[in-house]
Amino acid sequence: MTSPTTEPPKIKWSYMDHWRSQGPAGPIDQWQSRLAMTRFLRQVAAVGFDAIDTFDFRFWQILEQYGSVANYQEFVQEQGLERIVNTFHGVYYTPDRYAPEVPATHDTILEDFRVTMDRWSGIQLDNIIVMPGSRFFDEVGVSDDGLKHAAEVWGKVGQITQEYGVNLTCHHEFYGGIRTRAQIDAFYDYADPEFVKFFVDTAQHCIADVDPVDVYEAHHDRVTGFHFKDTRTKDVNEDYRLWPDAELSAVTTEKWFYEMGTAEGLVDFESFMRSVRDHGYTGWISVEHDKADKVGGDYSESTAIARWYAKNVLDGIYEEVAK
Numbered sequence: 180m181t182s183p184t185t186e187p188p189k190i191k192w193s194y195m196d197h198w199r200s201q202g203p204a205g206p207i208d209q210w211q212s213r214l215a216m217t218r219f220l221r222q223v224a225a226v227g228f229d230a231i232d233t234f235d236f237r238f239w240q241i242l243e244q245y246g247s248v249a250n251y252q253e254f255v256q257e258q259g260l261e262r263i264v265n266t267f268h269g270v271y272y273t274p275d276r277y278a279p280e281v282p283a284t285h286d287t288i289l290e291d292f293r294v295t296m297d298r299w300s301g302i303q304l305d306n307i308i309v310m311p312g313s314r315f316f317d318e319v320g321v322s323d324d325g326l327k328h329a330a331e332v333w334g335k336v337g338q339i340t341q342e343y344g345v346n347l348t349c350h351h352e353f354y355g356g357i358r359t360r361a362q363i364d365a366f367y368d369y370a371d372p373e374f375v376k377f378f379v380d381t382a383q384h385c386i387a388d389v390d391p392v393d394v395y396e397a398h399h400d401r402v403t404g405f406h407f408k409d410t411r412t413k414d415v416n417e418d419y420r421l422w423p424d425a426e427l428s429a430v431t432t433e434k435w436f437y438e439m440g441t442a443e444g445l446v447d448f449e450s451f452m453r454s455v456r457d458h459g460y461t462g463w464i465s466v467e468h469d470k471a472d473k474v475g476g477d478y479s480e481s482t483a484i485a486r487w488y489a490k491n492v493l494d495g496i497y498e499e500v501a502k
Contacts, residue, residue: 190460190497192489193230193264194223195406195467198478206472210240217258222479224259226486231255232465235266235307238298249301264463265306265404266299267350268292272313279312280325280356285332292336296343304345305463306403308378309333311349311366312356314425321356323365329357330369337374346403348376353386353414354425360389364397372401380406380467381446382436386414392451399458406467407485409437409444426470434473438481439466440488448488452496464489 198209198219209219223231238248245251252263270277270291277291278284295307311329312321321329337347349366351357357366367377377398383406384391395402412432414425421428426435439448455464466489471481 189462190455190494191229191261191463192227192486193232193463193465194228194482195232195265195267195465196234197468197471199472200478210237210244213244213254216244216254220255220258220260223482226483227490228260228466228482228486230261230264230463232265232267233263234269235295235299236269247301248299252302263302263304265308265465266304267308268295272310274313279329279332280321282328282332285328285335288332289335289339292339296340296345299345300343304343306346306348306376306378307340308348308350308404309336310352310355311375312351312358312362314354314356320359321362326357326362326366327369330366330371330375334371334374337371337376341374346376347374348378348403350378350380350406351383351387351389352380353383354419354421358387358389358419360394363389363394367398367401375401376403377401378404378406380408381448381451382406382408382410385410385445386412386435387419388413391446392454395451395454396458399454399460402460404462405455405464407439407448407464407489408467408469409439409441409446409448410435411437411441411443411445413445434470434476436467436469436471437476438468438471438485438488440484440492448493449496452493453499456497456499 199206207215209216241248241251245254272278274281276284277287311333340347351363379395379402381391384394416431418429419425437444466485468478468481471478
């Protein structure tokens with residue numbers, strides 16, 4: 180008797196590797212040791228995630244602990260996950276040496292990505308994720324010329340990443356220089372759609388008073404991934420301007436981010452998933468829990484709640500026949 184064939188899922192879930200747990204001497208992250216990493220990866224796999232994302236600044240820890248990026252991915256696979264899907268390019272932006280809006284820094288940015296892509300060439304990534312604009316505190320915001328300069332350099336970076344079969348994709352923080360709906364729309368009008376993609380972070384957009392469903396609808400044809408997380412707060416106090424880190428420096432908001440399925444969440448994930456389905460998106464959706472342990476929170480609990488919500492609510496919506 181021949182068993183029926185099962186079509187592979189059109190949507191898979193990856194976990195962005197923010198994590199912290201209690202060690203003997205206090206909180207540790209998963210990079211503390213191979214044992215800590217094993218526990219992290221197995222917990223993520225146990226609740227049903229298919230893969231992980233990471234930060235590319237972890238490269239040096241990967242070399243120290245595993246010898247190569249390929250070896251680390253093999254270790255990830257041994258714990259029951261498929262692979263590493265995306266990396267987030269975390270860089271300190273400063274207008275004197277590294278700022279997309281400042282043409283004098285573009286040579287540094289381009290050389291940085293030539294080196295970065297070579298470091299990760301041992302595995303096949305889907306996306307390298309960037310903040311497309313610096314942390315910009317000027318009341319006027321990024322000028323139109325600044326948006327053009329940013330679009331230009333990311334187009335050149337995208338040409339470099341595509342040589343490795345990787346998308347260059349842009350993630351807009353609520354405290355970033357390209358944060359408002361008008362700035363986002365203008366930036367993508369200027370940026371080459373072949374080389375500059377869009378990575379939607381549901382909570383970050385919501386905090387900046389940008390409707391994540393609406394902005395996805397407008398730019399869905401260049402979206403290559405998502406960070407699904409929730410928030411209970413919009414930035415109504417211009418906290419985005421706080422130095423050095425608006426996510427930590429705000430005095431009126433103790434915790435910005437929550438898992439999907441949280442009570443009082445502002446992101447309409449059900450509508451978002453219907454839009455994702457109706458636009459025919461297939462591939463990876465990343466769940467992110469940034470600073471989940473604030474105000475008594477717990478990473479493992481948030482991750483289990485989010486995975487339950489993905490499996491029992493969002494997967495069902497995606498599989499519905501669009502009416």
